[in-house]
Amino acid sequence: MIKAIAKFLKILNSETDPTQISLAFCFAMIAGLSPLLSLHNLFVVLLVLVLRVNLSAFLLGFVVFSGIAYLLDPVFHQVGLTLLNAPALNGLWTGLYDQALWRIARFNNTLVMGSLVLALALFLPLLLLSNRLIRQYRARFLNWVLKSKLMQAFRATKLYEAYETLSQFGGSGG
């Protein structure tokens, strides 16, 4: 975990394209918020591996969003229940229910439906927000952070040692 944080800090402070980091967060949000053993998460992993998104950011994001998912479990269930019981959507769900692929995807589970819909809805806003925040961070705060007393103290910790070690090995953004 320490290594993952250290690596993430390194990437954050590196020249890696902010979209690669943001996209990793967004995919992590889908995988972390929804039940892990869902068919769509297989597709997310495929995308994460094939697209050049930042793996460290994905792993860190996955841990964070899994924790959030635990807290938001009742909300996801309620959203899923509302959508799956919505009379206007009944035709759509009934159609999907008759297809094996969708059955395997467990779209009819309230938690899968609720968490996936919310994650997809937040995908683009999170992507844009993360991009902006990373750019702002690099432009305005990076130098200040590096010189701050907190960072000085941090440099004396094991975490920083790990960060340094990784820096020396020149770990890539992927």
Added chain:
Amino acid sequence: MKPWIRWPGLLIFLVLAGLSYFLLYLFIDDFVKARIEAAGSDWANAKVELDTAKLSFFPLGLRLKRLQVTDRENPMQNAVEIGEIAFLIDPGAALDRKIHIEEMTLEALRLNTPRTSSGALAPEPEKQSHEAKKKKETEGLQLPALDLPDVKEILEKENLASLKLIEDLREEAKREEAKWKAQIDALPDKAKFKDYEQRVKKLKDAKKGGLSGILGGVQEVASLQKEIKADLDQIRSAQKMLKTDLSQLKGRVQSLPKVPMDDINRLKEKYALSPKGLSNISRMLLGEQIGDWTETAFQAYEKVQPHLAKLSMEGAEADQKPARGKGIDIHFREQGTLPHFLIDKAQVSLQLDAGNFSGDIQHITTQQALTGKPLAFNLSGQALKDFESLRLEGTVNRVDPAQALDTLHIKAQGHRLGNLSLSKSKDFPVEMKNARADFDTTAKIQNGQLDAKLSAQMNAVVFAVGLKEDAPTMARAMADTLAEVKAFGLSAEAKGTLSDYDLKIASDLDQVFKKAIGNQVKAQAAQFEAKLKSAITAKVDEALAKAQGEMKGLDGLLDELGGREALGDKVLKDALKKATGGLKLPF
């Protein structure tokens, strides 16, 4: 800038996928075993264990070895243990996340087997005291009195309806008397009529004052006469009403039966072994045992009831509270009619203490509404420990959950019964030492309403009655009769709800008893009736005399009114005569 596509990532994905499949293949059996144990424990609310699970992909099927379901109420015992379960799964249905098993075999199913370790999941639920319930229900089953009951004792503790009737009448007479006393007090009394007399006298004196006095007196007489008449009218009206009330009360006293047969019959039926009571001897002798069997059957039914309820899951989704991280699966209308879980037929072999049974269970699903077929089972055993043969057939119908219907048909041949205690009465303990029973039972429970029937023929019967040396003659006669019985037929019927049902039992034992000791019973009943009649009549006569005494008060009031009327009449006539001095007045 590096390109957005990372092709080695695809390779990594394929490697990871392959690795996952390999690991799954390697550990799938353990995974399936764990899933079955977890899901089974959830379903049964008791620890479920499995020795091994073997999943095959071609053809898709599963073989389970030694499935143990712990008895919730006794964690050191398995409620059910199944040696082997094997079945093939329809792969097409599996793709739709449905489990469709055309045929399943359950080998060596045994009940109540011991466990080597505790299967307790959670603190044991508080047991309902069936023993206490049973005791309460059977306490009422008592044999009729076998010797002549003590009439005096009976009358001390029993309330007689006829006495209550007379008491009520006496109370009413007292109320009427008080009411009439108050009314008569408000009526013109003798003093008032004496006052009229004085006024008449004064008028007579005034007449002596010449013509003017006469003319003035005529007007006053007319007024006085009017007043007296009005008072007399009040008295006469009250007298008429009192007469009516009194006559009604007296009529009711007269109509009271001299011999209250209702009380006599009721007490005779309650305390004496009447010929009618004899006709229900089979209930007295066999009721407790049949009640026990019925209770045992109902307890077993109540035990499986929560599982039967799961055979209808339609409409329950909205009410479910999901476990954290699980959610709820919402089901939609489908093109096909294949339920999510269906076993067309399960071949079952049971190894019970009573012997080996075999049979099948058909249409096992949680969505009977889709298949339109109720769960049906059929089990039979030959050459069993206590039976020559036993066959059980039944259905659990939840096709329309609002019209839940469960049926059971048990047919048994040569059921060996021995040392069966039928009556634990101190005065008449009866044991069935030996019998061979053939019976046919049908039971139907529809929406909680029970309708069960039993028809049985008992052969090779040997009864034993443990009488005391000083046992009454009647008890001895009954014991002798039972000793002669070698066979009898029996029928029973239970109707109502599981917690409150009416059990009717009939048997040709009743006729046997009627024939054998009917005359003795009749004679004893007649003797008891005569004693009872005499004692009750004496009590009623005494109460009746008191009631008639209460009427005398009202008679006195009537006399009082008569006295006032007579006085009023006399004053009125006197007034007329004296005031007019022989003149005819125009009124």
